[in-house]
Amino acid sequence: MFKKISWKWYVGAIIFTVSLALIFPLVGLKSYVNEVAIISESLMIVFSYKLMIKRLSGPVTFFLGLLVGLFWGVALFSLVGVIYNIN
Template identity: 90%
Template sequence: MMIVFSYKLMIKRLSAPLTFFLGLLGGLFWGVALFSLVGVIYNIN
């Protein structure tokens, strides 16, 4: 029972940096996607 509790505590402790990292990765991906999209639009014109 104690193992499960410590495991949950570890997940709770890891969730904050993991969420931050995933958000950063998602933001970077969207930045690159928007940048390439704008580049394509400018190339067409």
């Protein structure tokens, strides 16, 4: 299913979700930042899996994708928290 989707759509969706995560606190929707960041993190996991599956085995790619998603989520939550001082 994920193989049929172009990588451009993943990049566009990731950019869109990061933009939403940065805009939501400005318009008073701080409570929705977590959901948007989780969606962005999930997109990053699938995108990194799609990029690495051609060169690495399935289980290695899966765990590397999870690590990339974890670091992406931490970075996004940290960025939004620092910019908007969200506790």
